[in-house]
Amino acid sequence: xxxxxxxxxxxxxxxxxDSERMAGLLKPLGYGVADTPDAADLxxxxxxxxxxxxxxxxxxxxxxxxxxxxxxxxxxxDMKIAVAGCVAQAEGAEITARAPQVDMVVGPQAxxxxxxxxxxxxxxxxxxxxxxxxxxEKFDRLAERKADGPSAFLTVQEGCDKFCTFCVVxxxxxxxVSRRVDAIVAEARALAAQSVRxxxxxxxxxxxxxxxxxxxxxxxxxxxxxxCRHLAKIDGLDRIRFTTSHPRDMDDGLxxxxxxxxxxxxxxxxxxxxxxxxxxxxxxxxxxxxxYLRLIERIRAARPDIxxxxxxxxxxxxxxxxxxxxxxxxxxxxxxxSAYSFKYSRRPxxxxxxxxxxxAEAEKDDRLxxxxxxxxxxxxxxxxxxxxxxxxxxxxxxxRHDGQLxxxxxxxxxVHVSAPxxxxxxxxxxxxxxxxxxxxxxxxxxxxxxxx
Ligand code: SAH
Ligand code: SF4
Ligand code: F3S
Numbered sequence: 001x002x003x004x005x006x007x008x009x010x011x012x013x014x015x016x017x018d019s020e021r022m023a024g025l026l027k028p029l030g031y032g033v034a035d036t037p038d039a040a041d042l043x044x045x046x047x048x049x050x051x052x053x054x055x056x057x058x059x060x061x062x063x064x065x066x067x068x069x070x071x072x073x074x075x076x077x078d079m080k081i082a083v084a085g086c087v088a089q090a091e092g093a094e095i096t097a098r099a100p101q102v103d104m105v106v107g108p109q110a111x112x113x114x115x116x117x118x119x120x121x122x123x124x125x126x127x128x129x130x131x132x133x134x135x136x137e138k139f140d141r142l143a144e145r146k147a148d149g150p151s152a153f154l155t156v157q158e159g160c161d162k163f164c165t166f167c168v169v170x171x172x173x174x175x176x177v178s179r180r181v182d183a184i185v186a187e188a189r190a191l192a193a194q195s196v197r198x199x200x201x202x203x204x205x206x207x208x209x210x211x212x213x214x215x216x217x218x219x220x221x222x223x224x225x226x227x228c229r230h231l232a233k234i235d236g237l238d239r240i241r242f243t244t245s246h247p248r249d250m251d252d253g254l255x256x257x258x259x260x261x262x263x264x265x266x267x268x269x270x271x272x273x274x275x276x277x278x279x280x281x282x283x284x285x286x287x288x289x290x291x292y293l294r295l296i297e298r299i300r301a302a303r304p305d306i307x308x309x310x311x312x313x314x315x316x317x318x319x320x321x322x323x324x325x326x327x328x329x330x331x332x333x334x335x336x337x338s339a340y341s342f343k344y345s346r347r348p349x350x351x352x353x354x355x356x357x358x359x360a361e362a363e364k365d366d367r368l369x370x371x372x373x374x375x376x377x378x379x380x381x382x383x384x385x386x387x388x389x390x391x392x393x394x395x396x397x398x399x400r401h402d403g404q405l406x407x408x409x410x411x412x413x414x415v416h417v418s419a420p421x422x423x424x425x426x427x428x429x430x431x432x433x434x435x436x437x438x439x440x441x442x443x444x445x446x447x448x449x450x451x452x
Pocket of ligand 3: 010049085086168
């Protein structure tokens with residue numbers, strides 16, 4: 001009889017990728033994917049620990065699941081609950097202490113062991129905790145990759161050695177590890193063979209990726225630029241993206257590849273967090289505002305049309321209003337196509353949590369509102385600049401209206417177009433005619449490209 005698993009994903013794209021791989025791992029055990037937890041035999045919460053709010057959400061969801069599980073048990077059935085991801089790694093056994101309804105706690109580098117854990121939970125009951133770091137083993141043991149649509153994530157690097165003083169990631173994901181070229185190529189080929197047209201290479205510090213070249217290729221060590229050029233040779237793959245990059249790892253090879261490799265899309269997520277050197281130093285970012293601005297100049301010289309995106313934190317401990325003005329000035333100087341911004345959240349165990357001069361919540365609210373207003377103006381300006389342009393759009397899904405498809409421009413903007421269903425998964429030129437707050441709208445130009 002078929003069983004079912006419901007997976008809820010919080011946090012970053014890496015978690016989205018991991019959830020997909022967990023579903024793939026459970027499929028051979030007879031688990032189909034359920035759309036809701038209501039009738040699921042297994043519920044997995046793939047969690048995020050990055051800010052306090054993200055971690056709290058998990059406990060409120062566990063409260064709801066507890067009632068569901070109790071009702072199920074009363075009716076003579078069963079429901080297992082697993083907590084995976086970064087909260088699992090950070091809080092470990094505290095989770096089962098606080099939420100006894102949880103059967104399994106499995107960290108982001110140990111989820112390949114889920115099949116064993118499930119078997120153990122069925123056999124022995126009790127709490128099961130698995131939070132070892134075993135990245136290489138994990139990737140080797142994952143099942144065949146199944147594609148879902150024309151765009152796919154592909155993790156190439158995990159972990160972080162940077163230890164920004166606000167951030168939990170080095171603790172939850174462990175040290176920087178790069179996957180081998182052959183494993184990445186095999187996964188990319190498998191995706192291309194299933195009609196995937198675009199891959200986004202993922203890593204917490206994706207541009208720190210490095211590996212010996214494959215047999216026969218020259219050089220001692222490859223960087224992300226070489227990897228992208230290599231993946232670009234795969235037939236059928238037309239677009240390559242990567243995220244998230246760190247300014248310190250943005251080397252000449254990668255910048256040159258952005259300028260020269262046509263399949264590399266002109267979009268770069270390059271977080272800077274703040275614009276004041278004093279704050280950048282306290283954050284342990286390892287670079288100054290000037291260094292970042294010069295880097296942007298070099299990237300734009302290589303790829304003039306590149307769309308830049310970033311992450312920002314307001315209200316880091318000790319941030320004065322002058323420091324915050326420096327963030328606004330940096331944003332003005334760069335001109336972002338899109339960006340994410342957050343109020344500083346004090347995370348237990350990170351150096352920032354113990355720093356003096358924590359900024360008052362009301363002050364953070366005020367700074368965030370001002371920063372977001374500026375970033376939103378820049379985003380609208382970037383979108384408006386595309387009016388009249390003809391952009392290649394990859395159609396990814398059907399839209400809300402009949403006969404409408406939604407795709408992505410090279411700059412990662414959503415584009416709404418009237419187009420036949422048969423064009424899903426194809427790339428076609430679209431003339432941009434309108435902008436809405438969150439997307440562009442346009443019309444097909446010429447006959448477009450027939451769907452494969
Ligand atoms: N590895 C990536 C991003 C990791 S987390 C990088 O280095 O850029 C994603 C974003 O969450 C960060 O860029 C940062 O802006 C934000 N973030 C991380 N810790 C935070 C905290 N304690 N409070 C608020 N925002 C935080
Ligand atoms: Fe966190 Fe900094 Fe590492 Fe990014 S580089 S994951 S912000 S510690
Ligand atoms: Fe969150 Fe972990 Fe990603 S803390 S942002 S899920 S790496």
